[in-house]
Amino acid sequence: MRVLVTGGAGFIGAHIVTALTERGHEPVVLDALLPTAHPGPPDLPGAEMVLADVRDAEAVRAALRGVDAVCHQAAMVGLGKDFADAPAYVGCNDLGTAVLLAGMAKAGVNRLVLAGSMVVYGEGRYDCPRDGVVRPGPRAVADLEAGRFEPLCPVCGAELVPGLVDEDAPVEPRNVYATTKLTQEHLAAAWARSTGGHAVSLRYHNVYGPGMPRDTPYAGVASFFRSSLARGEAPRVFEDGAQRRDFVHVRDVAAANAVALEAAGGRAAGSFTAYNTGSGEPHTIGEMASALSAARSGPEPVVTGEFRLGDVRHVTADSARLRRELGWLPRVGFAEGMAEFARAQQRASSGVR
Numbered sequence: 001m002r003v004l005v006t007g008g009a010g011f012i013g014a015h016i017v018t019a020l021t022e023r024g025h026e027p028v029v030l031d032a033l034l035p036t037a038h039p040g041p042p043d044l045p046g047a048e049m050v051l052a053d054v055r056d057a058e059a060v061r062a063a064l065r066g067v068d069a070v071c072h073q074a075a076m077v078g079l080g081k082d083f084a085d086a087p088a089y090v091g092c093n094d095l096g097t098a099v100l101l102a103g104m105a106k107a108g109v110n111r112l113v114l115a116g117s118m119v120v121y122g123e124g125r126y127d128c129p130r131d132g133v134v135r136p137g138p139r140a141v142a143d144l145e146a147g148r149f150e151p152l153c154p155v156c157g158a159e160l161v162p163g164l165v166d167e168d169a170p171v172e173p174r175n176v177y178a179t180t181k182l183t184q185e186h187l188a189a190a191w192a193r194s195t196g197g198h199a200v201s202l203r204y205h206n207v208y209g210p211g212m213p214r215d216t217p218y219a220g221v222a223s224f225f226r227s228s229l230a231r232g233e234a235p236r237v238f239e240d241g242a243q244r245r246d247f248v249h250v251r252d253v254a255a256a257n258a259v260a261l262e263a264a265g266g267r268a269a270g271s272f273t274a275y276n277t278g279s280g281e282p283h284t285i286g287e288m289a290s291a292l293s294a295a296r297s298g299p300e301p302v303v304t305g306e307f308r309l310g311d312v313r314h315v316t317a318d319s320a321r322l323r324r325e326l327g328w329l330p331r332v333g334f335a336e337g338m339a340e341f342a343r344a345q346q347r348a349s350s351g352v353r
């Protein structure tokens, strides 16, 4: 298959290009090399590359020529600096997706795999011993400032037990980035319905691994820890470090994209399906920081009690649907993956940010 990989010069996109090539496909990359994602000279993908923005309809039209499927990774990621970033997020992520889908509709390209995200769920799943599954709202600043990080049952105030979210859990995007990731899915579903196309969203959990960008306001927490250790400093762990996440290795995410692209043609016309893409092995942020420190023989992490308002407390995935329907299996375990990541190259940075 000839596959257009948007965002293919990015962290995950570059691994997808490698995976597709290894499986005998022909990837072609479209990437704008955003300065927020590439503060230094970018590592260019080992594939045909179109330097263009997904919002450029003419460039998209040209790039889609001869393409069988699209793997849409291009997006602005992270929480950003402040609300002033909102138009840039919505522009790249949602207008960009709309322009891409319109181009696909016109060109008759009917397979799409979208980089989704677990941020669409907001808080993960929680069980109250009395009230069953409940949905705690955003945490109050006063609670966070007082070090009360665990959300309580919104009905009876009891302590809750965090569980695994499945794809049918209600969505509740809690920040601009999350809102744009959910809108991308809604656009993809609308495109599939109206064109008879096949759309899949892989809702990635916390992706980590070689090539992850260094710490910018747009990077993930694993990057922050890794960059601190590279400077010889202790990783600074926010809240009390007990936030639960699912850390999934970037090579496993790339493989999920490949199998989803290959399977897309076999699905019902007009369908949209979301798949959680996680390791299935929940860990805490504190455990990740400790694993990275240990692997580099660096300073022990420091738990700071700081917090970021847009963050949720716990969110971990049930990725059974992806394993069952597409036969995907994560291969890189937590200990092995973190040990490798602790020593791996991060994406080049000019140091200007």
Ligand SMILES: NC(=O)c1ccc[n+]([C@@H]2O[C@H](COP(=O)([O-])OP(=O)(O)OC[C@H]3O[C@@H](n4cnc5c(N)ncnc54)[C@H](O)[C@@H]3O)[C@@H](O)[C@H]2O)c1
Pocket (backbone or CB within 6 Å): 006, 007, 008, 009, 010, 011, 012, 013, 030, 031, 032, 033, 034, 037, 038, 052, 053, 054, 055, 072, 073, 074, 075, 076, 077, 091, 092, 093, 096, 115, 116, 117, 118, 181, 203, 204, 205, 206, 207, 208, 213, 220
């Ligand atoms: N890293 C994670 O943990 C994670 C988790 C969930 C979802 N995702 C999603 O995975 C995808 C890839 O993320 P990543 O971590 O590799 O980020 P990244 O920033 O490394 O890669 C994104 C790439 O997209 C490009 N890009 C952005 N906007 C563009 C535009 N308008 N036109 C053309 N190119 C554009 C950037 O230049 C960059 O090369 C994103 O859609 C992101 O939302 C990532």
Ligand SMILES: [Zn+2]
Pocket (backbone or CB within 6 Å): 128, 129, 130, 131, 132, 134, 153, 154, 155, 156, 157, 158
């Ligand atoms: Zn309760």
